[in-house]
Amino acid sequence: MNLVLLLDKIKAQDRSFVGGKGFALAVMAKRGMNVPQAVCIPTEAYDRYVKLTGLRNRIMMEVYRKRFEEMRWEEIWDTALRVRNAFLKTPIPYDLQQEILPPIDSLFSGKPVSVRSSAPGEDSSKTSFAGLHESFVNIIGVEAILEHIRLVWASLWSDRALLYRRELGLDIEKSAMAVVIQEMINGERSGVVFGKSPVEESQAVIEAVYGLNQGLVDGTVHPDRWILNRKTGRILSHSPALRENALRPSDKGVKLETLTTDLKDLPPLTKEEISEAFQLAIEAESAFGGPQDVEWTYKGNTLYALQARPITTPPDSKHDQRPWYLSLHRNFDNLKQLRRMIEEEHIPAMEEEAAKWASLDLNELTDEKLADEIEIRAHHYDDWLEVYRQDCIPFAHGMRLFGQVYNDVMKPNDPFEFTKILIGTGMVSIQRNRALEDLAKRIRKDSQLAKCLRSKEIQNCDPEFLKEFDSLYDQFGGLGWGKARLFQDPRQFLDLLLAMAFQEKEAFKSEETKGLEKDFLSRFEDDQRNFAIELIDLARSSYRLRDDDNIYLGKIEGQMVASLDEGKRRLNDRLKRDMRHLDKNEVINALRKPNFIPRKRPYSAKGPEKKDPKLRARQIVGQPAGPGIAFGKARMILKPEELFRFKSGEILVCDAVDPAMTLVVPLAAGVVERRGGMLIHGAIIAREYGLPCVTGVTDAARWIHTGDSITVDGYLGIVIVGEATLESSDHMNGKSQP
Amino acid sequence: MGKVLKDLKTVKKDLKNLLESQPLAVLATQNNGNPYANLVAFAFSDDLKSLFFATTRATRKYANLTADHRVAMLVDNRSNQATDFRQAKAVTVSGRAEEIDKKREKKFLDIYLTRHPQLKEFVTAPSCAFLRISVDTYYLVTRFQNVIEIHLTTS
Numbered sequence: 001m002n003l004v005l006l007l008d009k010i011k012a013q014d015r016s017f018v019g020g021k022g023f024a025l026a027v028m029a030k031r032g033m034n035v036p037q038a039v040c041i042p043t044e045a046y047d048r049y050v051k052l053t054g055l056r057n058r059i060m061m062e063v064y065r066k067r068f069e070e071m072r073w074e075e076i077w078d079t080a081l082r083v084r085n086a087f088l089k090t091p092i093p094y095d096l097q098q099e100i101l102p103p104i105d106s107l108f109s110g111k112p113v114s115v116r117s118s119a120p121g122e123d124s125s126k127t128s129f130a131g132l133h134e135s136f137v138n139i140i141g142v143e144a145i146l147e148h149i150r151l152v153w154a155s156l157w158s159d160r161a162l163l164y165r166r167e168l169g170l171d172i173e174k175s176a177m178a179v180v181i182q183e184m185i186n187g188e189r190s191g192v193v194f195g196k197s198p199v200e201e202s203q204a205v206i207e208a209v210y211g212l213n214q215g216l217v218d219g220t221v222h223p224d225r226w227i228l229n230r231k232t233g234r235i236l237s238h239s240p241a242l243r244e245n246a247l248r249p250s251d252k253g254v255k256l257e258t259l260t261t262d263l264k265d266l267p268p269l270t271k272e273e274i275s276e277a278f279q280l281a282i283e284a285e286s287a288f289g290g291p292q293d294v295e296w297t298y299k300g301n302t303l304y305a306l307q308a309r310p311i312t313t314p315p316d317s318k319h320d321q322r323p324w325y326l327s328l329h330r331n332f333d334n335l336k337q338l339r340r341m342i343e344e345e346h347i348p349a350m351e352e353e354a355a356k357w358a359s360l361d362l363n364e365l366t367d368e369k370l371a372d373e374i375e376i377r378a379h380h381y382d383d384w385l386e387v388y389r390q391d392c393i394p395f396a397h398g399m400r401l402f403g404q405v406y407n408d409v410m411k412p413n414d415p416f417e418f419t420k421i422l423i424g425t426g427m428v429s430i431q432r433n434r435a436l437e438d439l440a441k442r443i444r445k446d447s448q449l450a451k452c453l454r455s456k457e458i459q460n461c462d463p464e465f466l467k468e469f470d471s472l473y474d475q476f477g478g479l480g481w482g483k484a485r486l487f488q489d490p491r492q493f494l495d496l497l498l499a500m501a502f503q504e505k506e507a508f509k510s511e512e513t514k515g516l517e518k519d520f521l522s523r524f525e526d527d528q529r530n531f532a533i534e535l536i537d538l539a540r541s542s543y544r545l546r547d548d549d550n551i552y553l554g555k556i557e558g559q560m561v562a563s564l565d566e567g568k569r570r571l572n573d574r575l576k577r578d579m580r581h582l583d584k585n586e587v588i589n590a591l592r593k594p595n596f597i598p599r600k601r602p603y604s605a606k607g608p609e610k611k612d613p614k615l616r617a618r619q620i621v622g623q624p625a626g627p628g629i630a631f632g633k634a635r636m637i638l639k640p641e642e643l644f645r646f647k648s649g650e651i652l653v654c655d656a657v658d659p660a661m662t663l664v665v666p667l668a669a670g671v672v673e674r675r676g677g678m679l680i681h682g683a684i685i686a687r688e689y690g691l692p693c694v695t696g697v698t699d700a701a702r703w704i705h706t707g708d709s710i711t712v713d714g715y716l717g718i719v720i721v722g723e724a725t726l727e728s729s730d731h732m733n734g735k736s737q738p
Numbered sequence: 739m740g741k742v743l744k745d746l747k748t749v750k751k752d753l754k755n756l757l758e759s760q761p762l763a764v765l766a767t768q769n770n771g772n773p774y775a776n777l778v779a780f781a782f783s784d785d786l787k788s789l790f791f792a793t794t795r796a797t798r799k800y801a802n803l804t805a806d807h808r809v810a811m812l813v814d815n816r817s818n819q820a821t822d823f824r825q826a827k828a829v830t831v832s833g834r835a836e837e838i839d840k841k842r843e844k845k846f847l848d849i850y851l852t853r854h855p856q857l858k859e860f861v862t863a864p865s866c867a868f869l870r871i872s873v874d875t876y877y878l879v880t881r882f883q884n885v886i887e888i889h890l891t892t893s
Binding site: 067 | 745824884
């Protein structure tokens with residue numbers, strides 16, 4: 001098969017090779033609609049590329065590393081980044097290049113083009129992949145075109161695409177991608193016409209912006225919107241946008257420009273043009289036999305159809321997670337807004353709320369008032385959880401965006417090299433740990449003090465030390481963790497401090513990262529350089545907040561739990577029995593009605609799963625999240641009280657590293673987490689301390705038990721249970737063979 | 739406790755399916771520190787505690803087994819394609835081999851011959867030894883690097 005197909009050479013039977021977008025363009029071109037000159041690179045080119053280079057097998061190794069259903073989206077993002085990096089580092093083999101390049105060169109030599117994804121299956125309205133795969137505009141020169149073809153191919157394995165296919169139960173193995181290379185039309189006004197409104201069947205919708213369509217599609221530029229009668233084309237309403245910017249071509253790619261004052265006041269389309277754009281939808285509908293979304297652009301007075309696809313049916317189920325997955329990807333401007341909101345609004349508000357609650361003496365409230373207080377706090381806590389989900393989690397995309405740009409520019413061997421630039425951003429938990437270590441250092445140097453602190457009469461110890469200890473204890477004491485408060489007793493906290501003072505290993509390894517940052521920035525010029533600096537700053541904030549926001553949420557939770565604990569204490573006094581099992585509503589009820597007797601139920605805390613002597617794990621695959629090898633005894637932490645049994649040199653095994661747990665991380669030799677990902681709290685904290693870390697160990701609680709000897713292989717992302725042989729191996733230390 | 743027991747049951751079922759699917763296995767023996775591996779036709783008992791194979795007494799493996807009865811056996815369902823890295827399963831068996839009396843332990847021989855009827859003449863020949871491996875542990879490998887151990891001798 002020819003690997004570069006002109007639109008007029010594409011026949012009906014080629015549909016599954018050229019993908020939805022390519023096929024739709026061919027249909028429109030044949031009908032004489034005004035579409036820019038374009039060629040299609042069929043899926044066969046993709047197939048040959050991944051086969052010749054061995055990428056197909058590498059992708060499958062990555063994607064099937066764990067059972068796909070067991071992967072969280074953080075892990076899927078990591079997987080997608082590794083796959084994308086593999087595409088970036090794998091050039092198209094020479095022979096294949098020779099088949100693709102000459103026709104492209106002769107058609108588009110020196111002209112700017114768009115390189116667009118055209119996935120087979122994309123043209124079915126049920127499995128619409130709109131906006132799922134990547135497209136690139138304003139690409140000039142054959143080298144750049146070739147590179148962007150690879151990036152479009154890679155987007156078949158983006159996290160979004162993988163999640164979509166999982167939700168829809170599509171077969172990953174048969175996936176292939178076609179590419180459309182289209183002459184770039186530098187349109188002054190662009191938009192989309194929806195032949196049938198997704199919300200009202202009798203209507204059509206036109207959205208229009210100044211500049212390129214990409215601004216509208218990725219949400220950077222807000223469009224003017226017209227609602228039309230689908231039958232007659234009559235304009236029913238117009239909602240003007242607050243017109244500020246336009247996305248326009250720049251030297252490299254595109255850039256956002258501010259509109260001139262006169263354009264700000266002028267809708268992008270005239271009445272006649274609205275009707276002309278509407279005609280596009282009618283024409284497309286008759287060509288394809290069903291209503292279509294058509295992307296278009298005006299250059300001067302000439303209207304071009306850029307692409308058409310069937311109307312997407314809106315997800316019909318509340319359980320459809322796809323819209324939320326999509327919302328996790330934010331563009332740069334959106335991320336900047338999120339950052340401002342989190343840093344300047346959410347966090348100060350959370351702090352204020354927690355401080356206000358902390359200053360209230362719960363002892364003094366009547367039962368009735370305490371019940372009100374519990375209700376209010378629980379309600380606010382739920383609100384904050386929602387804020388966390390809506391704003392804080394999506395902001396984590398800030399570091400991901402940086403990671404992608406870093407990899408595009410640097411093409412590093414390690415796809416996670418960018419995290420080295422993010423380390424040391426002054427996270428709250430790390431600052432607190434440093435304060436803790438300062439105290440530990442004082443104990444280490446002062447044997448009298450150490451002796452005194454180990455005794456039962458702490459009050460006689462150095463008063464200056466005690467003062468600082470108290471203030472730090474107050475900071476930590478307020479933390480909540482899983483419906484309980486972290487510290488019940490300062491003694492526990494003190495013992496932890498003593499363990500820290502006398503541990504042998506040096507906490508904090510810092511790596512030289514300035515060089516990496518300088519290298520990265522040197523690849524950018526002028527305007528682009530400012531973007532790069534801003535991006536690093538944004539990514540650092542995103543990285544830092546990924547941990548900090550949890551701490552602030554933890555403070556709110558701690559105060560919520562404090563009020564609940566006070567309620568339980570009173571009920572305990574009143575009814576003389578264990579009240580730990582009560583839920584919030586029972587406590588509130590019992591406080592309000594003196595006659596209410598809560599049901600009896602045994603208190604059961606989540607404990608580790610039983611160990612089976614007959615069935616054991618030897619080696620468990622997770623995700624590599626912090627490089628290095630650690631060997632030690634496992635300490636499974638599922639409850640706050642278990643935290644204080646942590647001993648120096650043990651391996652922290654947990655469900656997820658809760659901010660409260662950060663406390664013992666300096667004592668740990670390594671970290672194992674059930675939740676997966678390179679950029680989750682646990683992994684971030686482990687890297688700050690240079691600890692080997694494996695995340696995404698499904699069933700960790702089932703296979704690993706406190707006291708087990710385990711080896712954490714943070715290079716390969718595996719945990720080995722049982723006596724280690726790796727530690728003593730000379731190969732690990734780079735020595736020669738015995 | 740219920741959950742763990744059920745899991746053991748599931749794992750044993752998986753294991754049995756794998757053994758069932760493969761007529762041949764790789765047997766590893768050693769003598770004086772010289773390792774040796776070869777293919778054998780094998781069978782297994784329903785409780786998974788025993789595996790059976792046969793060899794003529796003039797073989798190197800028989801000599802090795804006489805010197806040291808500790809063995810390992812590998813059974814896997816690989817297809818020798820890249821998909822093996824996620825689809826293939828392999829189990830390594832460790833245990834001790836002993837020759838058994840073909841006439842007295844007829845039920846074991848029956849298990850073997852039901853599986854390999856074409857080997858009847860071979861096994862029943864006086865020069866052929868029939869052996870049983872008492873299994874200590876199965877090491878089951880899935881998805882390239884996931885390894886679990888099933889201990890039969892632990893109470």
